[in-house]
Each structure stands twice: as structure tokens, then as C-alpha cells.
Amino acid sequence: MMRVTPSAAGLGLCSCRACGLVSRPDPAVGPARCPRCRSPLHFRKPNSVGHCWALLVAAYILYLPANLLPIMETGTLFASRKDTILSGVVHLWETGSWGIAAIVFIASILVPLFKMIALTLLLISVQRRSTWWPMQRARLYRLVDLVGRWSMLDIYVVTLLAALVQIRSLATVRAGTGAIAFGAVVVLTMFAAMKFDPRLIWDPLLKESES
């Protein structure tokens, strides 16, 4: 796949991320700002790959405690149990709530993992200036952006249960330390996805058609 038409940046034009206005920044004036909304202008998000990697590595590291530590501690008259994300899903499955078990499994386990792997692939391909399947990679990024927020699901479930099930001596639910790590993974991957600049996917194709 080739691109014949030039990119805005190739012609010295810069589009504003906030309002979309295309303007020609004057390097003599100093740091460029959008003439309409005064947002800072950059041809590409500054140091996008480096920041994205840093956030992504932090998310990978926290993904371990997020899955190994309990996110919820339930105590009733008869028993007490500590649930990690996975054991919570298994418990839902065993008690017959298959639909909900599948939703929680997808939102809490598959989505964060998919997001981190997809961003890793995108970053590597961008760093190698790959011209490989740009359309598919652009779609992959759109998907990452779309599904990321749904991982917050488990945080909300734990919040509601911990607030409601506070009936002394009968039943109590507390949020576990795993919830903190899990929340951090969700926030870090959301920031990483925002930092990534999808225009970098298309830039190498342009260079190729120019030469």
C-alpha cells in the first residue's frame, strides 16, 4: 500500500489536536500555538514513543500484583475468602452466572492484556518504521482506544460491594491491595494509548513513496 498524497506535516502544516484547525506554525515566533484555541501545536505528539513505552512497562510490571493479589476480601458468619480477579471469575462461573463471568473475564483479564500486547506491537512496528499492514494497525489502535475504559468494571464492582456489604458480624466485604494495582494498570494503559500517535503508523509509507 502506497500513499501518493502528502501529509499535512510534510507540507509544513499542523492540525490542532483540540479543535482541528490547520495552520502553518512559524518557527521564528517560538513555541507554536493554535490561532483559534491557543492549544500548543506539535506536528506529532512530542516524544510519543518514549512516553508510551514508559507507561506501558509500568503497566506490565503492575499487571502481576494486579492479578496475584486479592482484590476483594469477603467475610461471612461461616467462611471468609480472598478473591483475586481470576478466582472471582471462577466463583461466578461455578455459581452459574456464566454470562456475567464471561463479561468480567473479558473486561478484567482479556482487555488489559490485549491492550498491552497491541500497544507493544504498535510501538515496535512504529520504531522499526514498518510499512506492514498500516490499515490493520490503524484499526487495532482504534480498538485499543475503544475498549480500554471497560477494564474499570471490576473497580466499580469492588467499590459497590465494599460499601454495601458492611453488616457487622454477618457479612463484610473489603477491597484488597490487588485493586490498587489493577486500577493503576487501567489508568496507565489509558494514558499510554492517549500518548501513542497513530499518525506515526502512516509516516513511513509516505517516506517510501517520496523516494
Next chain:
Amino acid sequence: MSTNTKSLIACRECDLLLREIPLLPGGVACCCCCGAALYRNTPGSLVRTLALTLAAAILFIVANVYPILGIEIQGVRNATNLGGAVYSLWNQEMRMISSLVCVTTILVPAIELAMMIYLLLPLSMRRVPPGVALILRILHSIKPWGMVEVFMLGILVALVKLADLSSLIPGVALWSFGGVTLLLAAVAASFNPRDVWGCLDREPDPKVSA
């Protein structure tokens, strides 16, 4: 800024430079290189969005005041609203999670709704409120952090998890949150920031262009 860049647009996802073409009402322009949506033509969207936003704001207040859910175990009852849930988590030394929930389900949606009303109410009367550019920029940057629809799914999962532990008493806010979720989706589908930026171009605000 030279005048000939006015009708130019660049694709947000692949930076392809394109010339804007007029669309039929309800039409969407897509990038011919990467397929990303570029802009929409939504006639009358300002007034419709304002009506939806006002309805969402009223339901959002109801959803925050009344309890979402109550449980009853052997005659002992406990119910909570959203603020109560955040507060309870804060007291359980889960400050990070509590703040995260507070920001994504209370603060960001509240700020979003307030700013939309501040923008759209004067604009629907053909007046431009001060600070439009700043407000649109803030709206653009906080948008990903409003997660009412995810919270709604969280309520449903919590319902299922609680069902075998206790008897449930659904609260008023349970239904209002459902309504808020639908209305916010409708607001997002109907709101077209391009229309507002367009208003700004026609009547330049001295505070903004200064």
C-alpha cells in the same frame, strides 16, 4: 494564518491533508486513506444536544442523591448512594481507588454536563459565552475519563454477585443511572464540537483571540 488554510483539514489519525467538502444533512466524511471519521454535518444539533444535556443533568443529580442499591441480611439493612460508596472506600484506607471512582463517575461527568450547559445555553440563543475555546479544550481532554456506562455495567455485576448473599432492594438511583447512561450516549452522538468552533469563527470572541 493565511486564508487558504481555512478550508483544509488534516486527518487526526493519518495526517492526510484534505479539502473540506460540504456534506448532506446527517452525512459523515471519512478519510480516504485510513477510514477514520473526519467530520459530520448535524443540522440543529445545538438545541437537541442542549435538551439531552439538561435531561441528563437532572437525572445525574437524582442518581447521586438517592441510594443505588440496598441489601438485607437477616433483617439488617444497608443501602448506599454513589457518594456514600466513595466515602466508605476512603475510610477503608483505599484512598487511591476511592479517588479514581470519584473522578470517573462523579467529578468528570458533573464537570462535563455543567460545561456543556454553560456552552450550549447561550449558543442556542445565538450568544457566545466567554472562554468557549478553553471550555472546549477542557471538554476534549477530560472526555475519556467519564465512565458512567462502565459504572452502570458494574452495578449489574454487583447485583448478580449480591443476589446469592442477601435480598436486594433496588434504589431510585439504579434506574436513574440507566437513564443517565443512555442520555450521555445520546449527547455524545448528537454533540458536534465543529458547530461550536464554527460559531467562534463567525463571531470572534475578543478574549479568545487576544
